[in-house]
Amino acid sequence: MEALLKARRLSKIFGPGCSLCNESTGPDFDTNVCPHCHSVVACNAVDFDLYPGEVLGIVGESGSGKSTLIKLAHFEWSATDGEMTLHRSGLPAALAELLADKADQYTCNLFGLSQFQQRQVRNALMGIVYQNPLLGLRMNVSSGGNIAERLLGAGWRHIGKMCDRASELLEKTEIPISRMDEPPKNFSGGMQQRVQIAKALSNNPLLLLLDEVTTGLDLSVQARVLDLIRSLQREFQLSMLVVSHDLGVINLLCNRTMVMKHGRVVESGLTDQILQDPQHGYTQLLVASQL
C-alpha cells in the first residue's frame, strides 16, 4: 500500500535562525532554543508517512513540537523547510490535476502552493479538531450554521442539502437534532468537542487532524469523545494525525506513534511496541510516568 501523505524534513524555526540552530538544539542539548541566535527550533527534519485509514500518534512533553506538526500540515504556519505531498489517486480529479507533479503519482510539494491553493486543499481534503473549541467553532453561530459554513468553504451551495448533512453529522456525533439551532456557547465542553468533530467531518476529509481534543475534559466525557472518534474513524476509514501528551489516548486511537522531544522525533513505531518495549530513554521515562 502506498502512503496517502508523505512529510519530509519538516522544519519550523521561530526567530531569525542561524547556521548553528539545528546542530545546537535537540534532545542531546536538552533545549530547542539556539544558544547563538536564540531562535526556537520547534521541529527539525521530521519525516513521516501516513497510510490510508491509518491513525498516527504524535506524543511528547509540552513544547516538544507536536502542535507545530499539525499546524504545518494544516497550512496554518509556513514551514521553514521540508516537503509535504499527497498521493494523487484519492484526490478529486480537479485537485489531482491542479496539484500534479508530472513525474510522480504524488502531488507537488504542498508547501510551495499559494495561500489560495492551500485553502482549496484544506477545504477539500482536511478536517481539524482543536483542544480549544474557540479555535474550531464560532460560538455565537448555530451548530448547524457552523457546519454549513464549512460546507460552503468546500463548495456546497444547496441549502437543503447542507441542512441534511448538518443533521446527519450532529446525529452521528450524538448532538440532539432539537439543539441544532443553538450556538455552541450554550453547550458543555464535551458537546462542543462533538460539534467540532461534526464540523471537521462535514466535507468528508481524507485527513483528520486532532490536537489534544480531550485534554481538559472530565474523564467520563473524555472516554465518550474518544469512543466516538474511534467509531467514526472505523466507519469512514479516516486517516488521522493525533497529537496528545496522554499515552492513554495514543494507545486507544493510534496504530503507529512518533515520540517527540525538543523538536525531534526520538522514536517511532507500532504503538503497542512503543508502549510495551520503549527503546529511547525519554520514551521509557514517558511510559513509566504514565503507568
Ligand SMILES: Nc1ncnc2c1ncn2[C@@H]1O[C@H](COP(=O)(O)OP(=O)(O)OP(=O)(O)O)[C@@H](O)[C@H]1O
Ligand atoms: N508563535 C510562536 N513564536 C515562538 N515560539 C513558538 C511559537 N509557537 C510555538 N512556539 C514554540 O515552539 C515550540 C513547540 O511548540 P508546540 O506548540 O508545537 O509544542 P507542543 O508539543 O504542541 O506543546 P503543548 O503540548 O504544550 O501544546 C515551543 O518551544 C513553543 O514555545
